[in-house]
Amino acid sequence: MQDFVYYNPTKVLFGQDANAKIAPLIAQEGIQRVLMLYGGGSIHRTGVYSQLVRSLEENGVVFVECPGVKQNPLLSKVEEAISLVRERGLQAILAVGGGSVIDSAKAISLGVLYDGSVWDFYSRAAKPSKALPLYVVSTVSATASEMNSTSVLTNETLGHKSAVTNDLLFPRATSIDPSVQSSVPVRQTVNGGVDAICHVLETYFDGTKDVELQMEYSEGLVRSIMRLVEALLKNPCDYQARAQFAWASVCALNGTTWAGHLSRGDFASHAMGHSLSAAYDAIHGETLSVLMPAWMKFVMAENLGAFSRFSERVFQESGGSREDRAAAGIEKLRGFFASLGAPTRMRDLGVPEDALPRLAADATRGGPVGTLKKLQAPDVLAIMQAAY
């Protein structure tokens, strides 16, 4: 086990009355004027909007609305919201939605207090030094952005999708009411499950020795998420499955899996996926159901022990050599994604084959990606070709 610092200051309010607690908490913290950021129409259809508006008014918190955050959220929307916060003298951001809304809110919280373009933080031209307070009402579980310090944004002018991670980006508080997720479309439930599983796997294979609890915890997370997504496809209104899935997906990327590990994770599959999203507006979870198994196949020789262990513990594979078991586990994972209806081939995402070299170059524009095996553009191209 490696030395580590574990820090996660986000207060989590969880359960069927959680969303009613966020406005009183904002008011208690002395905040009177917030930007309420959200996506399309789902918060109106679920009743989350009317409940929050009532609760903000009852608690004397003035809010200015900013709807319209898209999946694969855009820098231009963030810039619009930054101007609004400045013009209206708002003190904090209240994000109501999923990863796209929360990540945009994190960007806004940084950008309001910075003179240059907020993109500087995503391009590594600058490091964040201050941020407005951020509060979250989570309406769809997948990314764990509601309890982590990462934001992922697309600069549509440059055609780049990039992430920034900084302690300033932890939400002050997050409410998670799983009952509002009954309306999450099947495709998004599947994407959320794929994303959460891949978050665990990004760390699991990194080859750290003597992290037995984290390995077992990760295997338990993957097995639980698999069962819960299957249960939700049978019954989207199963509250207990929604609740367990909501917490499992948070735990998949809130720092608990990588404590004591050599790194926070490999994230080469994510970097490759972000290139697809930037170029083709591909949905995040779908980039991962396509690329993660191909990445696993490409790098499994680097840590056969972990890959065969994954296969044994998650898919009960027992026969053959370690190589056989490792490969069988990868095929089982791909088969599981396919059984949910997730795409498993890059061609299914509408990516033309002749775009692969350009995508590989984009994914490695900041240097090699990954930690288990540092991947250069030709490696990324080989993975993408295998996934095509």
Ligand code: NZQ
């Ligand atoms: O826009 P609305 O109408 O709200 O609809 C949304 C959206 O279409 C819908 N939705 C949300 N709550 C709902 C609902 N529909 C019905 N009922 C509800 N209760 O869900 C759709 C997807 O929303 P989105 O926020 O895009 O999904 P997700 O949470 O999967 O976020 C994906 C984004 O997060 C980034 C991804 O790259 C992508 O841009 N990630 C963020 C990470 C982080 N901050 O740590 C890590 C991840 O690896 C990921 O990169």
Ligand code: ZN
């Ligand atoms: Zn992800």
